Amino acid sequence: MNGQPPIRIGMVLFPKLTQLDLTGPYEVLNADPRTRIDLLWHRLEPIEAQGGLILTPSAAFEDYGRPDVLFVPGGPGVLDAMDDEALLDFIRGAAGHARYVTAVCTGSLVLAAAGLLAGRRATCHWSSIHLLELMGATPVNERVVEDGKFVSGGGVTSGIDFGLVLASRLLGEDAARRIQLLLEYDPAPPFEGGHPDTAPAETVDAVTGLMSDIIEKRRQAAERIARERLKL
């Protein structure tokens, strides 16, 4: 491609990530030949995503070098990732050099736990967006949030919108429009209520109930990390 080196996109893996947080942006950002995506983990052994999908790393953190774009997905495994010091070290090192430091869903909690979002505007899955503030970030209830080199997407399916916004920054708007058409992204949700602002109260209550344990654990972790690591 014009002799240019590829745009290196490094996507962090961890056990119990939500696979669509990652596979949505992966499909979008991989649709242009100018990018190269790697899946990164401590080791090359596969990890198991939430629900059982197996994902196989293409590089280990220590061998990968520097990405142009760093990406962190969310999911139940965020709770452990927020306290994985070697993973956080990799993220901090990569973030210092990357053109874009990005996350989808609760991946922004990992960036915040690494101390990268202090004073930054960011978004997160609706269930956990309030936790960003505990670690010094400014939560913004929008589907894609850009603050300088930091770009974040909301919950799970937001990763496709996020990916297209990021593609337009990296590759230009024309290329992003071609990707949107290639992926036939002309969504037609069968129901209203994909966000708690529009969903019926009983649906919000049911989903919040299912998530209450993990949200409480994340809250405790965020408070502890803010106090002990971030000194907030």
Place this chain on the structure above:
Amino acid sequence: MNGQPPIRIGMVLFPKLTQLDLTGPYEVLNADPRTRIDLLWHRLEPIEAQGGLILTPSAAFEDYGRPDVLFVPGGPGVLDAMDDEALLDFIRGAAGHARYVTAVCTGSLVLAAAGLLAGRRATCHWSSIHLLELMGATPVNERVVEDGKFVSGGGVTSGIDFGLVLASRLLGEDAARRIQLLLEYDPAPPFEGGHPDTAPAETVDAVTGLMSDIIEKRRQAAERIARERLKL
């Protein structure tokens, strides 16, 4: 879960599938504890999706038994899958017993090549939807198409809408609404033009140009299969 056996969803893998065709519906349909999804291939060795993502089967065709829901993704690998007799045999056997026989994107070309869509209404990625007719199906330019037990989705990202429609059939509308909220599916495409009916002509021309070789190969395969295998 109330002692009920899980709803068995069998998703067919093949090399060079488009991973988001599969990972979108996987996330949606896996979000309810009443389902169990397996990834199926001839053998248990991993396959490489279009663009390089590694996907690992959880069962081999001959060991899997019968799914309640059969699912086929699309992608460049469809061309080989349309002529993979052992894969087509598995699909035909599974389809005879399944409650739903489904596909996203060009996966419907595989179902058609297996002889399952004769006289049936179905959709496909916009670039290749016209090829369904060559194999006896009735192409319908909608994002999700239901014809009895046959349910199909359009290109790539349609798989999320498809997944939610199928979830409402399998699990009930309340459960599908909870999944939509859990996955924060409140899409906000950054551009218009995710479908050729609304995209600028130059974008449609650019994407069609990129795909012209594979579409021509698919056309030749569909004509040959219709003549030699389907006797149309």
